[in-house]
Amino acid sequence: MNVIETSGLGKRYRQTWALRECTLAIPAGHVTALVGPNGAGKTTLLNLGVGLATPTAGVVTVLGGVPAGSPAALDGIAFVAQDMPLYKPLSVADMLHLTRNLNRRFDQGYALARLGELGIPLKRKAGKLSGGQQAQLALTLALARRPRLLVLDEPLANLDPLARHDFMATVMATVAEHGMSVVLSSHVLAELERVADYLILVSGGRVQVADEVDSLLSTHRILTGPASDARTREELTVVHERRAEAQAHLLVRTRGPADPVPLGWEAHPVSLEELVLAYLREPGAAALPGPARTSNAEPTEVTR
Amino acid sequence: MTIDKGVSGSGTAEASPSPSGGGDGKKPPDGPRGSGSPIEFRLDAASGVPTYLQLVQQVEHALRLGYLKPGDQLPKVRDAVASLAINPNTVLKAYRELETKGLASGRPGQGTFIEATLSQVALPELATLHRSLLGWLASADGAGLDEDGIVALFSSALRDFFKGRDRPADRRADRKGGTEGVA
Numbered sequence: 126m127n128v129i130e131t132s133g134l135g136k137r138y139r140q141t142w143a144l145r146e147c148t149l150a151i152p153a154g155h156v157t158a159l160v161g162p163n164g165a166g167k168t169t170l171l172n173l174g175v176g177l178a179t180p181t182a183g184v185v186t187v188l189g190g191v192p193a194g195s196p197a198a199l200d201g202i203a204f205v206a207q208d209m210p211l212y213k214p215l216s217v218a219d220m221l222h223l224t225r226n227l228n229r230r231f232d233q234g235y236a237l238a239r240l241g242e243l244g245i246p247l248k249r250k251a252g253k254l255s256g257g258q259q260a261q262l263a264l265t266l267a268l269a270r271r272p273r274l275l276v277l278d279e280p281l282a283n284l285d286p287l288a289r290h291d292f293m294a295t296v297m298a299t300v301a302e303h304g305m306s307v308v309l310s311s312h313v314l315a316e317l318e319r320v321a322d323y324l325i326l327v328s329g330g331r332v333q334v335a336d337e338v339d340s341l342l343s344t345h346r347i348l349t350g351p352a353s354d355a356r357t358r359e360e361l362t363v364v365h366e367r368r369a370e371a372q373a374h375l376l377v378r379t380r381g382p383a384d385p386v387p388l389g390w391e392a393h394p395v396s397l398e399e400l401v402l403a404y405l406r407e408p409g410a411a412a413l414p415g416p417a418r419t420s421n422a423e424p425t426e427v428t429r
Numbered sequence: 430m431t432i433d434k435g436v437s438g439s440g441t442a443e444a445s446p447s448p449s450g451g452g453d454g455k456k457p458p459d460g461p462r463g464s465g466s467p468i469e470f471r472l473d474a475a476s477g478v479p480t481y482l483q484l485v486q487q488v489e490h491a492l493r494l495g496y497l498k499p500g501d502q503l504p505k506v507r508d509a510v511a512s513l514a515i516n517p518n519t520v521l522k523a524y525r526e527l528e529t530k531g532l533a534s535g536r537p538g539q540g541t542f543i544e545a546t547l548s549q550v551a552l553p554e555l556a557t558l559h560r561s562l563l564g565w566l567a568s569a570d571g572a573g574l575d576e577d578g579i580v581a582l583f584s585s586a587l588r589d590f591f592k593g594r595d596r597p598a599d600r601r602a603d604r605k606g607g608t609e610g611v612a
Binding site for chain 1: 474479480506507510511513514515516517518519520522
């Protein structure tokens with residue numbers, strides 16, 4: 126099942142296309158990181174997925190084919206927008222009351238217990254809470270709806286390191302307990318590596334990379350060797366290369382960790398951050414399941 | 430970004446023993462007492478070692494040093510995830526790896542428990558190996574290699590040595606079988 130699926134999806138605000146010709150599938154059961162340069166259309170894509178915006182072109186469905194924005198979709202999805210939307214003059218208790226009455230399903234017991242654990246006073250006005258507490262309140266209200274899909278747009282952007290850690294710890298613990306799917310957009314690549322097990326890289330409204338993180342890391346490596354060895358380079362699928370007069374660093378895509386290292390070259394594992402940066406620098410390169418992978422595989426794979 | 434890594438890394442390790450630290454002081458620590466495991470994981474974001482492998486190595490290390498023994502429970506997935514803020518699949522992957530190695534096993538509805546110990550090479554044998562390594566180091570030094578050069582050469586030889594060999598789990602099983610007879 127796909128928690129979000131789009132086909133030829135586009136959104137135009139007046140004269141400008143925020144997202145164009147976007148076709149992707151985000152599988153269920155994952156914590157999916159949506160990354161891409163500023164203006165790639167990540168927020169637009171998430172807004173379309175949760176039903177806060179309507180497409181100008183194309184189709185978007187959620188939770189295994191339900192039209193985005195339909196009652197069934199709204200019931201199963203919780204969304205925390207970038208600016209942690211809370212009614213600042215309302216008390217925490219009033220925010221709870223409001224959210225409970227605006228939603229068909231709301232686990233009041235969970236919300237109260239969680240806020241108690243966090244030491245967030247019910248009487249305090251939402252606007253008077255610390256940034257980290259506001260984020261935790263917004264998250265608690267979202268999780269109390271017991272969503273099958275939690276969508277987070279840049280959840281860590283304005284949080285200090287401790288608040289980031291606590292926020293993601295809450296999300297991950299909920300995933301462990303309830304098996305909820307998560308889609309989050311973020312610029313904090315180093316932290317994504319810990320939480321995300323599926324990566325989607327969007328640039329220019331096009332999906333450049335979509336795969337499980339483990340699979341991406343095991344099919345990419347850095348090769349360091351002589352810059353003069355042009356023949357070796359031709360035999361490899363080079364995503365990005367950095368070359369000086371004598372030495373070259375190539376980020377290459379392989380068939381897997383068992384792929385032989387070319388003679389005279391040294392292989393290093395690649396981090397998710399390096400991998401994302403390499404693809405961002407090479408908008409023409411792509412790593413997608415399906416056609417790209419099969420065209421790369423050769424019949425001699427049997428022996429390994 | 431570097432600062433963030435450092436802070437979140439050490440914050441994770443130290444958050445539980447000192448409940449007074451941190452903004453939300455009323456939060457009960459997700460400590461080892463609560464989860465029933467004698468160990469607690471920490472992460473080194475700067476090590477470059479994949480997260481699941483860090484967990485595996487910490488269990489192995491704890492086994493070698495005697496912090497963990499057969500029958501002990503490993504931290505529950507939910508507890509490990511809540512204290513490290515990592516993906517649950519990462520913990521599951523680490524526990525699967527430990528099961529493959531024969532070091533741990535899952536009990537449905539209870540958690541994952543230590544099954545075996547990491548038997549060590551007997552002390553006299555270690556001493557002999559140590560002596561012969563010192564001899565090799567002397568000749569490397571004599572040839573003009575400095576410490577970094579020696580480390581680089583050793584790591585490279587170590588990689589070459591193990592590259593063609595069986596999977597680590599098989600090696601360990603062999604070694605364990607051999608020493609258990611002696612001890």
